[in-house]
Amino acid sequence: MNTILLGIIGGQEVLLILIVVLLLFGGKKIPELMKGLGKGINEFKKAANESEVGAELKDIKKEINSVSKDIQETTRLQ
Template identity: 60%
Template sequence: MTPPNLWQLLIILLIVVLLFGAKKIPELAKGIGSGIKNFKKAVKEDEEDGQNEENTKSQIKQSESKNENVSKTPADSHKQDA
């Protein structure tokens, strides 16, 4: 498939101007741009939330393992042996 030539692009541009009007085209472009910007921002925030959740889970596991080690006193280990 070949790319459109200059005349085809001009015809498409003319149809767009007739359908939407010259004043609406910048507003449409601005709306599309802000939509893309918001989408990228949401994806970035979602990725950061996922990373934060993973960090939190690993910190919880580390603190639980530390608590288990601290809670085992020598008296507790003798009780388990008996």
């Protein structure tokens, strides 16, 4: 996704966006905005990681249940 954006947005566009942000928010607000953006990105990454871990745990539980059923059937047959 980043490579797609880099192909579309050139240096002039980035400069224009920076000027607009500077005019809208002022120089003093930009560090606060970047800090908030960084926190938001970190929270998003954390949530995405937790959902991946949750999906992996679900798969592991299914496998454990399957093995448990196989063991129970084997012990019943003996």
